[in-house]
Amino acid sequence: TIGGARTVRAYGLQAEHDRRVTARSRAAVDLTMSGVRLVLRFYGRLHVAEYLGLAAVLLTGFLLVRDGAVSVGTATAAALYFHSLFTPVNTALVLLDDAQSATAGLARLVGVVDVHAEEGAADGAAPVAGPPGVVLSGVSHAYVPGRPVLHDIDLEVRPGERVALVGTSGAGKTTLAKLVAGLHRA
Structure with missing residues (x-):
């Protein structure tokens, strides 16, 4: 943290601290990017499935209209109904993503509380020999x-x-x- 910068400087640990921050930042970016790639692949496949399904409905509607089995309005209504099915599915997926993000945030918060509880338990520990005068x-x-x-x-x-x-x-x-x-x- 910024508050610890003076301590890092006082002990001459700038290079080590910079190396650790750089490595951990790179790991965080890599992890985030792999998550983004996973989400993009998933939604990309979902959209492909939606468009293939809609294309199948439109093709079937065209063939049925051409043969006189259904009217253009019926084929159009079927395509619109099919298309409208994906809005609630996408909404549910976004809500699920938000719920998972909230769960991860809660886990981090609980982890911070646990760390502070462990530090409090260590208060009764025997003192360690301090630095020389x-x-x-x-x-x-x-x-x-x-x-x-x-x-x-x-x-x-x-x-x-x-x-x-x-x-x-x-x-x-x-x-x-x-x-x-x-x-x-x-």
Whole structure:
């Protein structure tokens, strides 16, 4: 997500993240396209069946009208009735497609809820050994060359220790935190 972009940058994982996003995006596009091709083949065959059936009704109507067995109106009515049968069939198929899409969406939603439930269960897990402390020695930073925001900063934070950065606005608290997080380079 966009919110995680800074974390990806901080750990220098841009190339790996780009590769994973590209691969997963390609897989999603390929899957979507195979689904679209399947639907297009199905509806294409359905339309061919409709047109072949209508052609058969029209041919039969022509032959019956030619032999005087039925009137032109009767043959036309038969063709129109046959043609009107496909509107409810197509409507039912579209509704079925919508129902399947809704079912898939619900399954994704239930999956997200299940993931959050599993994460909640893991809250009672034993803590994992965290990263080592933070040590900065002689760190300086300038957003604009020649105008340092931080100059020769030394800081040591031991593992498990909490530190509050206090100072006036513009003193460099956020800049220091971003340097520690790896979002800025000294």
